Amino acid sequence: MTLTYANPSRASLLSRRLVRPLLLLGTALSGSVGLVGCSKAPGEEARAPQPVAVRTAKAEVRTLQPSFDVIGTVTAEPERVAALTAEVPGLVAGLAVREGTRVEKGDLVIQFNEQRPRIDLAKAQATFALLIAKPRPEEVALAQSAVDKAHATYVLAQEKRKRSSDFRASNPTLVPEILLKEEQKNEDIARAEQDAADAQLKLLQQGPREEQRRAAQIEVESAEWLLKRCRVTTPLAGEVTEIKARTGQRVDAGAALATVVDASEVLVQARVPSNRLEGLSAALCQGGTAAQGASATVRSAAFPGEAFPGVAFRLGQQTEAQTSDVPVWVRVPNSKGSLRVGMTVQLELFGAEVKGLAIPDVAPTVNEEGRRMVTVIREGKAYPTEIELSSGQSAEVRADGWVRVVKGLQEGDEVATENGYALPEGTSVVVSPPGEKAAGEKGK
Template sequence: MSLQTGCGPDAGATAPAAGPPQVRTIRLVPENVVLSTIVVGTLEPSARVVVAAQEEGVVTAVAVREGDRVAAGDLVVQLDDRRIRAELAEAQARLLDAQAQARRAKALEGEGLISTSEADTIRASEAMAEARADLLRTRASFTRITAPVAGVVLARHVEVGNLASPRTPLVELAAGPGLMLRVPVSELEVVHLRPGDTATVRVDALPDVSMAARIARIFPAAEGTTRQVTVELTLADPPAAVRPGFLARAGMVLENRKGVLLVPEAALQRGSEVPHFVWVLDGDTARVRPVEPGERVDGRVVIRKGLAAGDEVVVEGLVRLRDGGPVQRAAGGSGS
C-alpha cells in the first residue's frame, strides 16, 4: 500500500516573484517662484509716552482711565499744591518788599545818601526774591500734570491718595498714528529685506483682517544667540478693533526667483552617505541623485544643486526602491 502526501494541485509550488516596484514621477520644469517668510511679533503703539511726576505730592485727582483719548495739554493727574501755594504766596510778598526797597535804594543812591555798594546789595536781594518766586511758580505748575502729546491712555499707575515722587510714572500713553510691529528675522532672510518694503500683517484675534505694513527700519546687529535681526514694521491705518498687545503675523516677500526647480517635500529623502537625495529614473532604472535643498514653498522644496530641467523624479512608491533597480511606472505616472 502506498501513501501520498499533499494539499492540492499547487502543493510544493513557490510563490511568484514580486514585480518591479510601481512608481509615480514628475518631470521637472523650471518655474518662477516668490520666496517669502512669516514671522510673529506683538503689536505696539507707534510711540509710547510715560507721563511722570516732576514734583513730590499727594495725588488728589486722576482725570483719565485706560482707553481714554486725551489732547496735548489735557489734565491727567493733579497733586496737592497747598504747601507750594503757601510758599509761593510768602515768596511773592517778600518780592514786593524787595522791589519797594530797591526803588528806595535807587532814589537814595541818586541823592548820594547811600553808596553804590549798598544799592547793589539791595538790588541783589530783589533779584534773589524774584528768582525764588519764579521757582515756586514753576513748582506749583508741576502739580498740575498734563498730557504732553495727544494719545490714548494705555495704563494709569496711581490712584487718589498715593504719594507721587519725582520721576514716578503716573500715566502711560499710546501716542502717534498707527501701530508698530517688531519681529525677529533670520540672518539668512533679513539680507533680502530693505526699509520701505511692504508686508502683510494678520492678527489671530481677527483672522479675516489683512493689514498693509511697511518696513520702517532694520536693526543694525543680529542677536548673538539666535542670529536673528529685529525688523520694525509700521501699520499706518489699522482697523479700530486691532489693538496694541495683539499677537500678529507678518508675511514678507524675500525674493522673486526665476527658473527654479522644485520637488514635493515627500520626494526629498535623507541618507546615511549623502545628507539629502531624490530618486530619479534613467529609463526604467531608479538612481539615487544627491541634491542640495533650499527654501520650502507651499509643500515643495527648491533644489539648488543636483537636478536639471527634464529630470524625471519619483514622487510616489519610494519604499522598495534600490539604486540601479528596475521600476515600473504606474498608469499616468509621469507628469510635470
C-alpha cells in the first residue's frame, strides 16, 4: 500500500525523522560486533612457533674414489689388427673365406695363381740338385784317363828335352840352342796340362765350391718364398672384417687384400675434460690397476644392464684446441665380442682415492647469490654456513653419495640433510630419529 500526502514538505520532514533513528541503531550494533571480535577468550595467550623437524648427518673423514662419465668410441687395438697385403704381384685365384668369417692364426684367406712360381721352383731345385750331385764312376774314370795321358805326355817331353840337352853337352853342333829351347817349352806345356788334368780330377772328386752351392741354394729358397706368398694367410686369430680382393683380379705388390681384427680385447677412446685430469692422472701414476683407481666401466645402450670392466692405461699428450679436452684410452676385455669396433659407449672413469672431510651430497645447497651452503645444527638451532667443495681449478670429489668439503666445516659438525634448506639463523629444530619421517615428508 502506498501513502500519498497532499503536502510534499510534510512528507519530507516525516521521512527524515524515521531514517535518523535507524542510522544510529545500525552504528551502535556494528560497534558492538567489532568489540566482540577483537576481544580474547579468557586464558588465551600467543602461541610460540613449533620447531622444524630435520634429518641430519655428521661430517666425517672418508676415503672417496670419484668417478665421472664421458662418451667414448670402441676401437681395435693396433696390435690386434692385421692388414693383409700382396707381397708379390700376381693373379687372385680364389677367396678362401668371406667377410665375417672367424679365422685362426695361419688360416688361408686369399689364394694366388701358383703355376709360374711352381715352374721357377722346379728349375731352381733341378739346378741345385745337379750342382751337388756326386760324379758318376764313368766321369771319374774319364778324368783319371785324362790325367794319365797328360802325365805320359809330360814324361815323354821331359825325356826328349833331357836327351837333347845331353847331346848338346857332348856336341853342341848336333843340337842347336833353338831346338833345345823348343823342347824345353814343350816340356813346360806338358807339365801344365798334367797339372790341369790333376786339378780337374780333384774338383770332380771334391764337388762344387761352397759359394756355388750357396748361390744355388738361394735360388731355391727365393723360388720357395715366391710360391709361399701365393697363399695369403692371417698372422692372428680373429674375424675377417673386410675383403678387397676379387677372384681373377691382377694385383701389384703392396695392394690391400683383406683385414682381420682380433676383438677379444678392444680399446675405448674418449676425451676427458681438463678439470678431471688431476684425479685420473694420479690414478694412472699409481700403476693403472682397478684397485689403485684407474679402473673404468663401459656401458652400451645395446646391452642394457650389462657393464664391461676395463682399465685406463694412457692419457694423450696434446689437448683439443677448442675444448682443452685430453684423449684417454681404456683397454676392455671383450671375450664374447659384444663390443663392436665403431660403437659409441658410455665410459665411467674412476680417479685416485681421496681422503678428506665429507658430508652426504644432499646436504649442500646453492643460495640466491650462488654460494654453496649447508645448515649446521648446534644445540637445537639452525645456522646457515657457507662451504667450499673444491679449491682452485680442481673438480669436486663425489662418490657413493658423499662429497668432500675443503672449507667451512670441521669433523663432527652436524648438518641437515632434509628440511634444512633456507632456514633462518637461530631457527629451532628437532632432529628426527633414523627411520622416522621428517615433518612434511610424504609416505610412500
